Amino acid sequence: MIADLLNLYPFLIDGIVQSSPTAALAYATAWLMPGPEAGDDDSAESDIIYALETCLDCFPEIYAEALQRIRDGVDIEQIEHYLIAEVQKRTNFDIEQINDLIHYISPTSFACPLFDEYAGEFGEDHPWFKIASLFRGVDEEGADNTAQETAKALANSLKEAEYESLRLAVLWLFGLTGNTMADYSIYEMSDMGLEYPYWTPEDVEFMIEAHEEAAEIQKMAQQGLALLESDPDLLKTFKRNIRLLERRKRDNNGRITNYRLVWPERAAIDAPGQTAADVELLPIRYDSAA
C-alpha cells in the first residue's frame, strides 16, 4: 500500500512531463532553481539560504552545484565550506565565514600595518618604521600632516624620476595611495563608516579589480622598501631629499609646491617594462595623492 503511494508520485511526474510543457517547465524550475526563501531566524540554514541567493545572482555555477550537493544529502557544514572555498577561489576575497557571503562584500586590507595598533608586530626596530621615521612628524601613532605632505611631494618627485616601486612605497607607508584597501586597515574602514558594496555581479567585478590593484600596490610598495633597504646610495639620496623638502616653504594647507629633486639612475626593478600598478585606474577614494 505504502509502496503504491510512493510510486504514485513518479507516475504523476510522468504525466506532467508528457502532457503539459508549462507544467514540465514549472517542475524543472522547482527542481533546478527553486528560489530559496530564508526564515527570519539566524539559524545556519537561513545563512546558507542567504548565501545561496548571493551565489544565484553572482556565481550561478556555484549555486547549481551547491544545490545538487544539498539534494544529495551533504551536511550544512560542508556546504558552507564549499560555498566559501569556491567564492574565494573565484574572487580572492577574504571570506572567513558564511556570513561574509550575505548582504555586502567585506573588503580585504592590503594596507601597511606599520601604524595599525592591532597588527602588533611592527615596533620601532622594524626596518619599515626606520624608513617612515626619516620623515619629520612620524611617531609610533602615525604620521601628521607635515609628514604626509612631505611624503606626497617626495612621491611626486619619484614619479617624475620613474621610481615606481619606491613612489608606491612612500605612499603606501602613509596610506596615501588612493586605493582604500591599500590605505586602511579593516578596523579603520569600519570606523570610517564606509559603505561596502553589495553582492551584485557588477560590484563583485569592481571589487575583484580593486582587490587586484590593492594587492599589486602592496607588492610593488614592498619591493620599493626592499630596494631602499638594499641600496645605501639610494637611501642616502632618499634621506637628503626628505630634508630638502622639509626645508621648503609650504602653503596654507601645508603643501610643498615648488621643488625639484635629483635621484640616482633608476635601478633595474623600476625600469620600464616592469609591472606597475596604476592607482588612477580604479580610484575608489577620490582624494588620491598620486
Added chain:
Amino acid sequence: MFEGITAESLANILLQVAPVELEGLALLRQHRPQPGEIFPRAPIAQIVPATLQLMAYAQESYKMAEKLSKLKAVPLVAPVLEYGL
C-alpha cells in the same frame, strides 16, 4: 506584393517557431524521481549547465515580459486586418 496579414496567419507563423530546447526538460525526460523522492537525480555535470541555461532563459523571459508590458501602440504599415488602427 505584401498587402496584409490576419491574426490567424500571424498566430500560425508564431506557432511554427521551434520551441526552446531546454536541457532541464530534456533531463526530466531522461530521469525520474526515485520512489519517495520529489526530484530526479542526475549527474552534476548535466545539472549545472541545465541550471545555468534555465536561469538565462528565466531572465530573458522576464526581460521580454517587461518590454511587452511597456510596449506602446504603433501604426502598422503592414495591417493586421482584425486589429487595424
